[in-house]
Amino acid sequence: MIVNHPHHCQATTLVRPLGAGERLFYRYSERNPAHFSVVAEFGEVLAxxxxxxALAAVQRRHPLLSVHVEDRTGTRLGFYRAAAVPRVELTVRRWTELAWQAAAAxxxxxxxxxxRAPLMRASLLQGPSRSLLLLTFDHTIADGISSTLVLNDVITALNGKTLASLPVPQSQERIVSDVLGAAEPLKPTALPxxxxxxxxxxLRPFDGALTNVRTMALSRADTATLVARCRAESTTVHAALVVAMCRVRATDRGEEFTRVLTPINLRPILGIEGGCVLCIVPTATGHVPWDGTPFWGQARAMTAHLDVARSAHGIRTASLALEQMITTDATTSDAEELFTRISPWEIMVTNLGVQNL
Structure with a gap:
């Protein structure tokens, strides 16, 4: 299907319609921009x-890095591609001690x-002997895992290796239907x-104010100790971090109950590898940090909840619910309702797992 879009002087071709998850983030971001960044530091000055x-090679590899979104009568939201697509925007700056946090903000x-394509941009911060690369993505075409895959491809291209082009990734809902179609959805009583x-x-109205960007890193030794303790306690690092954050927030704000949003990565169970595409479903959990339950007991309860949510039955349930709520005619208000009433949260904890770049 080829159409003309008022923002383009040339015909644009429909790549595919947006799936429910992609529609969710597109509509939500109309009033609450949900783009995100990933940062990588290099011990040399990048040319x-x-x-x-390298960015051009990555853009050729991943089809969704060359699309924009159009809302057309009948088909509604779709990924479209123009005959000529601009390259990924690259901004070059001088690196000072706090420059990357300011750049990220x-x-x-x-x-x-x-x-307008592409829905990704890059910033390069250069110092006398090192560089920092900041990649920013619109959530309609990517998730956190996508950003690490694209970053890895950038590194591969910088090392002189050729990147093969990938096919257009299907929407997660279609893959869930194909792979997990036989899984029975969970009954409402399955999740407490x-x-x-x-x-x-x-929701805090978006006003363009700079975000406070703060970082903290654990040493290799501390990380290894934390991982070992979590395994010994039959829980996960993610669950332990959730409990710790809830306790800190409850103490700081005097709150008895805290909701946490965890994006579930669908790639492992769906067998998806290598593509830049949205492949997550959100799940919200409620916590009473100081109810007398020991820390590790709370972490194990969180792990058990997420085990159900990321099971074949849990993912099938979430995918069907998302399709039912975020239809092709869904509005910005529908998307906001999902994130404020269906999956309400005060804290989001996102986990990219172990990445070897």
Missing amino acids: VNQLRA EELSRPFDRS GDARMSTPSV
Whole structure:
């Protein structure tokens, strides 16, 4: 299907319609921009021309890095491609001690125009002997795992290796239907409920104000100790971090109950590898940090909840619910309702797992 879009002087070709998850983030971001960044530090000065070539190779490899979004009568939201697509925008700056945090905050305050490709941009911060690369993505075409895959491809291209082009990735809902279609959806009683989960969370209107970007890193030794303790306690690092964050927030704000949003990575169970595409479903959990339950007991309970959510039955349930709520005619308000009433949260904890770059 070829159409003309008012923002383009040339015909644009429909690549595929958006899936429910992609529609969710597109509509939600109309009032609440949800783009994100990934940062990589290099112990050398990256040549700008080589980086531009690497970004071009990555853009050729991943089809969704050359699409924009159009809302057409009948088909509604779709990924479209123009005959000529601009290259990934690259901004080059000088690296000072706190420059990358400031650059990241600036990127997070600048939403994408989803009617124009590409829905990714890059910033290079150069110092006397090192470089930092910041990649920013619109959530409609990518998730956190996608960003690490693209980053790895950039590194591969910088090392002089050829990147093969990938096919257009299918929507996660279609793959869930194909792979997990036989899985029975969970009954409502399978996941425990709490009346406090029905209290809507509050959205802060987006005003372009700079985000506070703060970082903390554990040493290799501390990380190894944490992983070993979590395994010994039959829980996960993610669950332990959730419990710790809830306890800190409860103590700091005097809250009795805290909701946490965890994006579930669908790639392992669906067998998806290598593509830049949205492949997550959100799940919300409620916590009473100081109810007398020991820390590791709370972490094990969190792990058990997520085990159900990431099972074949749990993913099938979430995917069907998402399709039912975020239909092709869904609005921005529908997307906001999902994140404030269906899956309300005060804290989001996202986990990219172990990545070897």
